[in-house]
Amino acid sequence: MPLKMGVATVTMNRPPVNSLNTEHLETLHRTFIRLENEKCRGMILTSSSPTVFSAGLDIREMYKPELEKARKFWRTLQDMWLKLYSSPYPTVAAINGHAPAGGCLLSLSCEYRVIVPKVRMGLNETQLGIVAPQWFQDCMRNAIGEREAEKALIAGRMFSSEEALKVGLVDEIAQNKEECIQKAEAFLASQANLPMLARKTVKLGFRHQTLSRLLTGREADTKIFIDYIFQPKVQKGLEMYLQSLSKKAA
C-alpha cells in the first residue's frame, strides 16, 4: 500500500480472482483502519489481476459452512464495508476488471469510479438464486437512483463498461489500467484543496441513512444471511454455481 503525497493505492491481490473470503476481508478492513489513523488524503482501490477487479464474495465461504465461521465471515464483511463506506478520506475505485456482486459493492462504496473497457460489473445475486442484502441494494440505489436500481437488482443485471457509464454506475471509462489510475489520481487531486472536515461531514451526511440502517440492524442482518444460506435449496444452487465455475476452467 504505497502512500504518495498522502494518497494510498490499495491493490487487492488474492489470485486468481480476488474473491472475498474472511481473511481477505480482514486485510481490507485493517487497511482501511490504518489509512484512517494515518490521516490519509485519499485512496485508490484496484486489483493486481489483469482481468478481474474482484469476483465478489468467495462462494466457498457460503457453501456448506460451519455456523460460527459463516457468522464471522458475514460480520467481517459488515465491518469492512462500514469502514470503507464511511471513510473520512476520498475514495476511488479503479475498476480494472470484472466486478460482479461483492466486487461491485466494493466499487459502489467508493466515491468515484473509473472503469476499463470490455468488463462487466453489477449486483448479479438474483441470477445466482441469492439476494443482494439491503445495504448492497442501498449502495446501488444511491449511485444510479431508485428506478434503475430496482430494474438492475431484480434482473441481477451485469452492465458492460459502456452501459455502466450511461446509467451512472461509473463516472468515467479509461482505456487501460494506467489511465484508470491517472483518472483516479486526477479525481483525488480535484478534492485535495477542499477543507477536509467540511468535505467529510457532507459525505457522511449523504451516507448516514445507509450506514445507520446496517449499524442498527447488524445482528438482524447476520441472522437473515445465516437463515438464507442454510436453506437446502440455496445450498444446492451454490453447489451448482460452483460446479459451473470450475467446469468453465476445465
Ligand SMILES: CCCCCCCC/C=C\CC(=O)SCCNC(=O)CCNC(=O)[C@H](O)C(C)(C)COP(=O)(O)OP(=O)(O)OC[C@H]1O[C@@H](n2cnc3c(N)ncnc32)[C@H](O)[C@@H]1OP(=O)(O)O
Ligand atoms: C435475504 C438476504 C440473503 C443474503 C444472501 C447472500 C448474499 C450474498 C451477497 C453477495 C454475493 C456474492 O458476492 S457471490 C459471488 C458472486 N460472484 C460471481 O458470480 C462471479 C463468479 N465468477 C465469475 O464470473 C468469473 O470467475 C470472473 C468473471 C470473475 C472471472 O472469470 P475468469 O474466466 O477469469 O476466471 P474463472 O471463472 O475461470 O475462475 C477462476 C477460479 O476462481 C473461482 N471463482 C470465481 N469466482 C469465484 C467466487 N466468487 N468465489 C469462489 N471462487 C470463485 C473459479 O471457480 C475458478 O476456480 P478453479 O480454478 O478452482 O476452477
